[in-house]
Structure formats: C-alpha cells, structure tokens
Amino acid sequence: MKAAPFAYARPSTLDEAVAELASADGGGKVISGGQSLVPVLAMRLARPEVLVDINGIAELGRIERSDGAVEIGATVRQRAVERDRLSAEVPLLGMALPWVGHRELRSRGTVCGSLAHADPAAELPAVACCLDATVTLSGRTGPRQVAAREFYAGAMMTGLGPDEVLTSVRLPLARRADGYGFAEIARRHGDFALAGVAVHVRDNRVTVTGFGISDRPVTRTVTGEVTGDLLDAMVDTDGDGHASRDYRRRLFRVLAEREIGKARARAGRKERDDDQ
Structure with a gap:
C-alpha cells in the first residue's frame, strides 16, 4: 500500500x-x-x-549534560546516542539501545520519536519510565515538562497535545553505586518484544519497568524484595497470536528476577569498590 x-x-x-x-x-x-x-x-x-x-530545527539536534541529567533533543538519532560519550552516564540507556530494531534503523530513528510513538513493546519508553525521566512538550502556550511515567495513556496514546512537539527528554545521571539490568525476549532480534524488563537498583530500592506486557510501560518501585506475585500482576495484556498472557507472565517473571539479581550484584560490586 x-x-x-x-x-x-x-x-x-x-x-x-x-x-x-x-x-x-x-x-x-x-x-x-x-x-x-x-x-x-x-x-x-x-x-x-x-x-x-522537524529536521530543519537546529536547536532540536543537541545532546548535552545539564543539571544532573543528559538531555536529548528531538532529532538526535539513536545511533548518535549510542556513540556519544554522555551515554555512559545513563547506563540503562546504553544497555537498551542495541535492542532497538537494527543498526540501520537506529541510524535514522530518534530517541524522542520512539517515546512519542508509544509502542507498548518499545524499549525506550520503558527506559524513560524506569529512570523517572522527564519529557518536554512545546506548543502554543510554551514548553511544559511531563514525567515519563505520566506521559503514557495507552497503546500509541500519550499526553502530547495536537499542537505540541516532544522537543527533548531528560534522563537522570547514574550515581556511583547504582545497578541496572535490561533484557527482552523476541522471536528474532529486532522484532517486537514479547516481554521485556528494565531495572534500576539504588540502595535497597528496586524499580522495575515492564514492556510488551501491557498497553503501556508498567513501573513498580519496591523497597526490599520484589515478589513473584507483584511481577505477575504487572502483566495485564490479553493474549494474542504471538503469546498468551500466561506465557508472557512466565517470560516476564524469569527476565525480571534475573535482571534484578544482576542489577543488585552490579550495585554491590560498586559499593565494595568504594569501600576499598
């Protein structure tokens, strides 16, 4: 067509x-x-x-560090972020980007475009929600900031107004002892995720964001242990031709428990290194 x-x-x-x-x-x-x-x-x-x-708007092509965050403009390509030294200061973003489509697609696709498109199986909206990022929306009344966790209203549905442009996203910088995890399952690399998870561990607090398991990214923050029942309850998508709800629950639970363990281990190693 x-x-x-x-x-x-x-x-x-x-x-x-x-x-x-x-x-x-x-x-x-x-x-x-x-x-x-x-x-x-x-x-x-x-x-x-x-x-x-919007590719002709020069101010939207910037990636810079300011006020404790990395700010990525609306026309910055995903591949450019992968290669930028500032991406090392947001480790979870660097972990997720290689899973976004294929290298050729990332050479053209933008970080903010993925956020605005709001595909339930997309990696970058989940990263933004897990890190409690902020998006800037600019319209006739000027710019406004919206928390990523409040931006998504459903599949392909956001808080973006009809006269607004998503001009940038601000992703908080990692702290020294933070730990991160990211994983997804798809039939082939580059396909839409059947289930995926982004994890952020800080001190004894664990933030888990699931994607491909609902009509939007699902985020839970827990102090202490994350139970299997909580992980199962995060999956509320109906079954489809690719996977049933129960299968996605099993996938998500295994991925989440594994990545939480890895994130805790990474955070623990950094804490031990700091004590030496």
Missing part, C-alpha cells in the same frame, strides 16, 4: 512547527526519523493531513 495524500511542511524554527500543527487543527503529525511513522502511513493506519518535518 501507499500513504494517503498529505501536505508537507519543513519549518526552520520550533515556533513555525507549532504554528503548522495548530493550523492543521488536529490533523498534523510530526516526523523526524520516521522509522515508526512511515510504515504506519504506508499501511494507512494513520492519515494525517500534514506532516511537519
């Missing part, structure tokens, strides 16, 4: 992009990397009246 007809705009400023979206009155769609959007257009699952290409 081919995409339905649409108008195309390539603004050079953020204000121009917002104006284009506002004039479309809900019929506009932002495109940057296009690795998620273009297939949706080709299958006519989305029929926007206008595509607003």
Whole structure:
C-alpha cells in the first residue's frame, strides 16, 4: 500500500512547527526519523493531513549534560546516542539501545520519536519510565515538562497535545553505586518484544519497568524484595497470536528476577569498590 495524500511542511524554527500543527487543527503529525511513522502511513493506519518535518530545527539536534541529567533533543538519532560519550552516564540507556530494531534503523530513528510513538513493546519508553525521566512538550502556550511515567495513556496514546512537539527528554545521571539490568525476549532480534524488563537498583530500592506486557510501560518501585506475585500482576495484556498472557507472565517473571539479581550484584560490586 501507499500513504494517503498529505501536505508537507519543513519549518526552520520550533515556533513555525507549532504554528503548522495548530493550523492543521488536529490533523498534523510530526516526523523526524520516521522509522515508526512511515510504515504506519504506508499501511494507512494513520492519515494525517500534514506532516511537519522537524529536521530543519537546529536547536532540536543537541545532546548535552545539564543539571544532573543528559538531555536529548528531538532529532538526535539513536545511533548518535549510542556513540556519544554522555551515554555512559545513563547506563540503562546504553544497555537498551542495541535492542532497538537494527543498526540501520537506529541510524535514522530518534530517541524522542520512539517515546512519542508509544509502542507498548518499545524499549525506550520503558527506559524513560524506569529512570523517572522527564519529557518536554512545546506548543502554543510554551514548553511544559511531563514525567515519563505520566506521559503514557495507552497503546500509541500519550499526553502530547495536537499542537505540541516532544522537543527533548531528560534522563537522570547514574550515581556511583547504582545497578541496572535490561533484557527482552523476541522471536528474532529486532522484532517486537514479547516481554521485556528494565531495572534500576539504588540502595535497597528496586524499580522495575515492564514492556510488551501491557498497553503501556508498567513501573513498580519496591523497597526490599520484589515478589513473584507483584511481577505477575504487572502483566495485564490479553493474549494474542504471538503469546498468551500466561506465557508472557512466565517470560516476564524469569527476565525480571534475573535482571534484578544482576542489577543488585552490579550495585554491590560498586559499593565494595568504594569501600576499598
């Protein structure tokens, strides 16, 4: 199939992009990397009246360290983040990126584009939720910050307004004794995850975020031990042609318990190194 007809705009400023979206009155769609959007257009699952290409907005192509976080702009490619020295300061992001599609897709796809697309099986929304990241949304009334954990409303549904652009994401820097874990199961590398988990351990607090197990990333933070019952309850997706709910629960529980153990071990080694 081919995409339905649409108008195309390539603004050079953020204000121009917002104006284009506002004039479309809900019929506009932002495109940057296009690795998620273009297939949706080709299958006519989305029929926007206008595509607003934000690649010409220079200010959105930055990745920088500021105020205890790494901030990634909306047009920064996933592959560029993989290669950037700042990614080492957000270890969980570095662990997850190689699992996002294939290298060729990451060379074009953007971090913020994945966050805005909100696929339930996507890795990067789960990372953002696990780390309690913040996204910046810019519209006619100016920028506003939204916690990633509050941004997702369902499958492909977010708090992004019709005239807003997701301009950046702020991911907190790791502390010295933090521990992390990340894993997923897919039929083949690059396929959508049947179940996946991101883990952050700090002191005796464990944050677990699951993806591919619900219509959005599911996050739980526990002080002490994480029980199997809690992990099972996080999986609320219905079965489909790829896996049943029970199978996904078994996958997720095994992955989560394994990665929690690895994250605790990594945090423990750092604490012992600091004591020496």
